[in-house]
Amino acid sequence: MNKKAVVLVSGGLDSTTVLAMAQAQGYSCYTISFDYGQRHRAELVAAESTAKALGVVEHKVVTLDLRSIGGSALTDDAIDVPEDDPGGIPVTYVPARNTVFLSIALGWAEVLGAEAIWIGVNAVDYSGYPDCRAEYIQAFQAMANLATKAGVEGRSLEIKTPLLHLSKANIIREGMALGVDYGLTVSCYQANSNGEACGLCDSCRLRKAGFDEAGVPDPTQYAAKPVA
Amino acid sequence: MNKKAVVLVSGGLDSTTVLAMAQAQGYSCYTISFDYGQRHRAELVAAESTAKALGVVEHKVVTLDLRSIGGSALTDDAIDVPEDDPGGIPVTYVPARNTVFLSIALGWAEVLGAEAIWIGVNAVDYSGYPDCRAEYIQAFQAMANLATKAGVEGRSLEIKTPLLHLSKANIIREGMALGVDYGLTVSCYQANSNGEACGLCDSCRLRKAGFDEAGVPDPTQYAAKPVA
Numbered sequence: 001m002n003k004k005a006v007v008l009v010s011g012g013l014d015s016t017t018v019l020a021m022a023q024a025q026g027y028s029c030y031t032i033s034f035d036y037g038q039r040h041r042a043e044l045v046a047a048e049s050t051a052k053a054l055g056v057v058e059h060k061v062v063t064l065d066l067r068s069i070g071g072s073a074l075t076d077d078a079i080d081v082p083e084d085d086p087g088g089i090p091v092t093y094v095p096a097r098n099t100v101f102l103s104i105a106l107g108w109a110e111v112l113g114a115e116a117i118w119i120g121v122n123a124v125d126y127s128g129y130p131d132c133r134a135e136y137i138q139a140f141q142a143m144a145n146l147a148t149k150a151g152v153e154g155r156s157l158e159i160k161t162p163l164l165h166l167s168k169a170n171i172i173r174e175g176m177a178l179g180v181d182y183g184l185t186v187s188c189y190q191a192n193s194n195g196e197a198c199g200l201c202d203s204c205r206l207r208k209a210g211f212d213e214a215g216v217p218d219p220t221q222y223a224a225k226p227v228a
Numbered sequence: 229m230n231k232k233a234v235v236l237v238s239g240g241l242d243s244t245t246v247l248a249m250a251q252a253q254g255y256s257c258y259t260i261s262f263d264y265g266q267r268h269r270a271e272l273v274a275a276e277s278t279a280k281a282l283g284v285v286e287h288k289v290v291t292l293d294l295r296s297i298g299g300s301a302l303t304d305d306a307i308d309v310p311e312d313d314p315g316g317i318p319v320t321y322v323p324a325r326n327t328v329f330l331s332i333a334l335g336w337a338e339v340l341g342a343e344a345i346w347i348g349v350n351a352v353d354y355s356g357y358p359d360c361r362a363e364y365i366q367a368f369q370a371m372a373n374l375a376t377k378a379g380v381e382g383r384s385l386e387i388k389t390p391l392l393h394l395s396k397a398n399i400i401r402e403g404m405a406l407g408v409d410y411g412l413t414v415s416c417y418q419a420n421s422n423g424e425a426c427g428l429c430d431s432c433r434l435r436k437a438g439f440d441e442a443g444v445p446d447p448t449q450y451a452a453k454p455v456a
Binding site: 066069099110130133136 | 288289290291292293294296297298322323324325326327328330331332334335336338339358359361363364367368370371372374375376377379380
């Protein structure tokens with residue numbers, strides 16, 4: 001039997017590449033997405049369609065209401081998604097989001113008996129989020145191995161972050177080599193209901209620059225009109 | 229302005245005592261409960277009524293669907309709540325539950341600018357859960373301070389676990405000294421819709437023994453008939 005992995009997917013460029021990498025390393029992949037009250041609902045559709053296109057064992061969507069906590073442009077309608085880079089930690093940062101997502105993935109990994117959780121965090125083009133740094137991931141892994149039955153019984157769990165030190169262009173090159181169809185992926189923070197990107201937000205700008213730098217045609221579907 | 233704390237409450241004996249202790253130390257308390265698909269819905273009612281009785285600043289209920297992950301007698305109807313102690317980590321253990329709850333509390337703490345998260349974990353009468361041990365809590369705190377904006381900016385967050393090394397009897401003595409009305413609290417894993425306890429599950433047995441040992445009359449409301 002193959003070793004199992006839980007892979008966090010958002011339907012975006014990074015997590016879809018991570019999924020392809022986990023499969024290439026021989027893991028049976030169980031993908032998980034979160035319906036957390038985000039503006040960009042198109043990511044849930046993209047997550048499911050990319051997971052299915054890559055033939056995962058099971059795809060799960062877990063509902064949790066991060067809107068009740070607020071504090072981010074992605075979960076609070078009163079805060080606009082910025083279309084320039086003001087520096088510092090941006091308002092699109094969702095408090096403790098990766099920690100919450102990794103924790104729920106940890107619960108599922110324990111139920112499945114999975115050996116690893118794969119996540120597409122990136123410390124290069126990372127928008128300045130604190131929970132995308134190597135030291136954070138190491139601390140999460142240490143905590144996870146004390147939190148669970150598996151840890152108590154000596155079976156350790158690894159948090160795999162293959163994109164951590166890759167530029168967006170190199171992530172794209174990696175994924176292309178594995179046959180990822182980036183036309184299926186949606187990265188935009190405010191994509192419309194057809195999954196078309198705004199082309200203006202932080203996430204769109206990083207993605208666009210990545211395709212430019214990789215010298216690969218950008219397959220992103222952009223909205224004809226600016227997304228409101 | 230008082231320092232702020234997020235306090236995890238379940239309406240049970242332990243977390244209600246923790247809330248009283250946090251208030252006694254001068255914190256402005258923001259309580260949080262989780263509607264995670266648990267069998268024992270009575271705990272949500274008890275959590276709100278005890279929080280209100282103690283006069284918290286705000287009480288929040290966050291919805292998340294841990295049933296979709298399963299793996300525990302508390303979230304999977306196919307697994308019965310045991311009425312004896314088979315030893316080892318019991319089937320009432322919910323995979324990664326404290327990690328998930330603490331992570332969401334961490335997000336709220338960040339939004340509020342809180343200095344501490346209080347949680348009623350206990351390593352004495354702890355039912356053998358791995359995520360109730362001191363080394364786990366220390367690892368979570370280390371991770372939390374790398375996960376957040378506050379951590380990056382040098383404001384550290386503390387995970388407070390005043391019950392960690394107290395026996396159930398001493399927890400009860402502590403709470404009585406602070407005026408906690410344990411008649412409002414519900415600890416049972418399968419309380420009925422009136423909040424009446426079964427008297428048989430692990431949690432009921434630990435609680436009952438605690439009142440006996442403390443030499444205090446047990447104010448728990450037990451169901452007349454065994455709870456199905």
